[in-house]
Amino acid sequence: MNLKANFLNNKVCLNLLAKDIKNAKDIYDITDGHVLVGVLSKNYSSVEEAVADMEKYAENIDNCISIGLGGGDPKQWRMVADICKKIKPKHVNQVFTGVGYSRANLENDETIINSLVSPCGKVGFVKISTGPLSKDKEDGIIPIETAIAMIKDMGGSSIKYFPMEGLKYKEEYIAVCNACAKEDFILEPTGGIDLDNFKEIVEIPLKLGVEKVIPHVYTSIIDSKTKETKLKDVEKIYEIMKELTAE
Known part of the structure; x- marks a missing residue:
């Protein structure tokens, strides 16, 4: 079984939701497989x-x-980790505190496990208290570089920076991008990404030297009536991806 995500020109791989298997297959075909389709536990x-x-x-x-x-x-977090015992996907979403348990359950190093960290209002720092108990305590805020080192210690592959609310935290986001570039770490911008800001949100890390980016685009391209991810919007996003990753 293939466990490695397929990055367009080794730089960008989309993360999208799908209503059902048909919607997922259509998304996969449109993006030539440069996608990770979210299936929610x-x-x-x-x-x-x-x-x-x-x-x-x-x-x-x-x-x-x-x-x-x-x-x-x-x-x-625990349900996601327990699912990992049974199947070995290309990608897993996890809170900061659940990364190590998930990696142990996967029993491989290829699957990408992200670690959810959040903007905190302070450039150069992130909130790591994203677990079920820690989220209700005083915010755990640490330097980005330290967070990345801890994620690596636990067997994690990337930072899932959420909730971004689009470009609301642009200066903080730039600092995260710089840290990921410096530490050779995958970045997954998530939250409030739409057709209008997608290009800038992906272009910023690529220009700053982040080697691999996995943008999550969800609600903004989902049809509110059918609950399907809109294929025309996927086509538009994929065209932007190709433009951004052109050699």
Whole structure:
């Protein structure tokens, strides 16, 4: 089974949601496989049910699935980690405190595990208290470089910077990009990304030397009635990706 994510020109790989397997397959085809399709653990009543359905997704899109928490819900961390015991996807979303447990359950080094850290109002620092208990305590705010080192210590692959609210925290985001470039670390900008700001949000880290970027684009391109990710919008985003990663 292929465990490595497919980055366009070795630089950018999309992370999108899909309503169902058909929607996921269409997204996969449009992006030539340069995508990780989020399947949310929160949508299932048990690990067994999630595994059975996620295996079907994996079969249809060359295992390009991203096991999701569901809105960054820290209560889902254990379910995500337990799903990892049964299937080995290309990508896993996890809160900061759940990374090590998830890597141990995966029993491989290839699957990308991100670690959710948040803007904190202070340039050069991030909030790492994103777990189910720590989120309710006084904010754990540390230097970005320290956060990256701790994520690496736990076996994590990337920073999921969430919630960004688009470019609201632009100066903080730039500092995160600089740190990821310096530490040779994957960056996953998430939250409030749409067709209007996608190019700038992805262009900033690429220009600053971040080698690999996984932008998460969710609600802004989902049809509110059908709940499907809109394929025309995926086409537009993919064209921007190709423009940004052109050699």
